[in-house]
Amino acid sequence: MASESEAPRQLHVFFFPFMAYGHMIPTLDMAKLFASRGIKSTILITHPNVPIFQKPVEVFKNKNPNAEIGIRVLDFPCTELGLPQGSDNADFLDSAVIEDIFPIVQKLFFSTKFLKNQLEDLIETFRPDCLVADMFFPWATEASKKFGVPRLVFHGTCYFSLCVSYCIRLHKPQKNVASSSEPFVIPHLPGDIVITADQVTDNDEDDEMGEFITEVRDSEKLSYGVLMNTFHELEPAYADFYKKFVAKSSWNIGPLSLCNRGFEEKAERGKKVSIDEHECLKWLDSKRPDSVIYLSFGSVAKFSNDQLKEIAAGLEASGHDFIWVVRKSDDKGEKEEWLPEGFEERTRGKGMIIRGWAPQVLILDHQATGGFVTHCGWNSVLEGVAAGLPMVTWPVAAEQFYNEKLITQVLKTGLSVGERKWVDFAGDFTGRDRVEKAVRDLMIGEAAEERRRRAKELGDMARGSVEKGGSSYKDLSSLMEDLKKFRAQREM
Ligand code: UDP
Numbered sequence: 307m308a309s310e311s312e313a314p315r316q317l318h319v320f321f322f323p324f325m326a327y328g329h330m331i332p333t334l335d336m337a338k339l340f341a342s343r344g345i346k347s348t349i350l351i352t353h354p355n356v357p358i359f360q361k362p363v364e365v366f367k368n369k370n371p372n373a374e375i376g377i378r379v380l381d382f383p384c385t386e387l388g389l390p391q392g393s394d395n396a397d398f399l400d401s402a403v404i405e406d407i408f409p410i411v412q413k414l415f416f417s418t419k420f421l422k423n424q425l426e427d428l429i430e431t432f433r434p435d436c437l438v439a440d441m442f443f444p445w446a447t448e449a450s451k452k453f454g455v456p457r458l459v460f461h462g463t464c465y466f467s468l469c470v471s472y473c474i475r476l477h478k479p480q481k482n483v484a485s486s487s488e489p490f491v492i493p494h495l496p497g498d499i500v501i502t503a504d505q506v507t508d509n510d511e512d513d514e515m516g517e518f519i520t521e522v523r524d525s526e527k528l529s530y531g532v533l534m535n536t537f538h539e540l541e542p543a544y545a546d547f548y549k550k551f552v553a554k555s556s557w558n559i560g561p562l563s564l565c566n567r568g569f570e571e572k573a574e575r576g577k578k579v580s581i582d583e584h585e586c587l588k589w590l591d592s593k594r595p596d597s598v599i600y601l602s603f604g605s606v607a608k609f610s611n612d613q614l615k616e617i618a619a620g621l622e623a624s625g626h627d628f629i630w631v632v633r634k635s636d637d638k639g640e641k642e643e644w645l646p647e648g649f650e651e652r653t654r655g656k657g658m659i660i661r662g663w664a665p666q667v668l669i670l671d672h673q674a675t676g677g678f679v680t681h682c683g684w685n686s687v688l689e690g691v692a693a694g695l696p697m698v699t700w701p702v703a704a705e706q707f708y709n710e711k712l713i714t715q716v717l718k719t720g721l722s723v724g725e726r727k728w729v730d731f732a733g734d735f736t737g738r739d740r741v742e743k744a745v746r747d748l749m750i751g752e753a754a755e756e757r758r759r760r761a762k763e764l765g766d767m768a769r770g771s772v773e774k775g776g777s778s779y780k781d782l783s784s785l786m787e788d789l790k791k792f793r794a795q796r797e798m
Pocket of ligand 1: 327328329331575576602603604605606607631662663664665666667682683684685686687689
């Protein structure tokens with residue numbers, strides 16, 4: 307026990323993300339946020355992903371010389387585990403054929419248990435006060451329990467989608483409809499939310515993946531609680547529902563992206579950006595406020611050439627200025643089959659294509675950006691919310707259709723491009739007319755103004771929530787107090 311003259315020992319938290327950008331980026335933000343509040347943060351990650359963390363951690367340390375943040379590297383022998391070499395590298399999925407992504411990711415889910423011994427060794431050596439581990443590491447709950455360390459689950463999504471999952475697993479309403487495209491109201495969930503079976507991801511499959519998901523749910527029940535990248539004002543009914551019916555404890559500490567305040571921090575998220583950030587901002591500076599639409603589909607989804615051509619044609623027909631992020635790794639240096647003939651000449655000055663990785667948060671936060679076409683990955687959605695932007699929703703896979711319903715049916719800050727079902731990570735097919743209409747409807751008209759007003763209001767609330775005294779700031783304070791109490795009881 308600390309004597310009365312001794313200062314209380316600093317809290318120490320381990321952060322352990324799954325090896326995908328959508329999980330590592332918010333975890334890095336979380337580790338920085340905790341470090342900025344006086345907690346010692348240690349990020350655990352496998353070798354190939356170290357560069358994603360190293361530079362941002364250095365930048366953060368230079369700005370916050372008193373903050374304690376570090377990285378511990380784990381070994382993950384892919385080939386020994388029957389996985390392709392380097393598949394634990396977040397960039398691996400970039401080079402994978404789209405149809406192979408799902409099987410590889412699933413195998414990765416089942417194989418990460420290999421890391422359990424290394425995690426236990428680290429916990430035993432450093433005795434952290436808490437382990438924040440990704441939802442996809444269900445075995446982490448047992449590993450930390452062995453040493454009396456509380457484990458928090460990080461889902462990386464919102465309350466709303468967790469509540470949708472819960473209600474659908476419980477009531478299986480998708481089994482009672484005549485066809486998979488017939489809309490139904492999700493039972494028991496507040497808000498009369500409408501969805502179709504084609505958009506549901508919780509199908510209780512009786513296979514290895516089904517077993518894995520059951521392990522994930524069970525480990526959540528046995529863990530200390532859940533950490534959420536959201537803020538209370540965004541989805542109060544679903545936060546309450548989740549706390550009442552699903553998890554025993556949860557803390558909202560988002561939007562995590564808002565912990566990046568300066569230019570360098572905002573530009574250094576994920577991969578090295580594929581353009582000159584300064585040039586990109588200069589281009590935006592030359593545009594009117596709220597006039598540019600930004601299109602990005604996250605770090606995994608990859609569209610076919612035919613789909614990309616439709617997007618190009620729809621954008622051009624809409625007449626709006628745009629920044630469009632295109633993830634194509636197979637076209638490098640060759641004729642770009644996915645661009646309509648003469649597209650870039652015709653849209654010169656009006657549009658910018660970023661081939662590869664964009665400084666997303668910098669672009670979203672610029673005053674010239676007035677709309678976001680998003681695949682509804684949760685990080686992107688929340689970054690769009692924090693920037694006060696209305697959105698065109700274009701879900702592709704996973705829980706993205708659920709996130710879409712939050713935007714279109716609850717927050718009413720967006721409209722759907724009309725995707726009906728999920729097909730691998732390549733998406734269904736959306737024609738140019740729908741792209742053109744969605745962009746026009748988002749950017750101009752009375753309904754557009756109303757959506758923009760609501761979006762700006764939410765953006766103000768988002769920024770307020772992370773300021774001193776805001777809901778997310780206070781929730782992190784209360785978590786810190788809880789962890790201190792837990793430690794004191796353990797040490798008694
Ligand atoms: N991102 C980025 N530049 C890009 C593409 C993505 O900075 O060109 C970031 C984006 O800001 C977000 C994350 O990568 O933080 C993607 O996570 P999300 O949950 O939106 O989608 P996922 O990649 O998991 O499908």
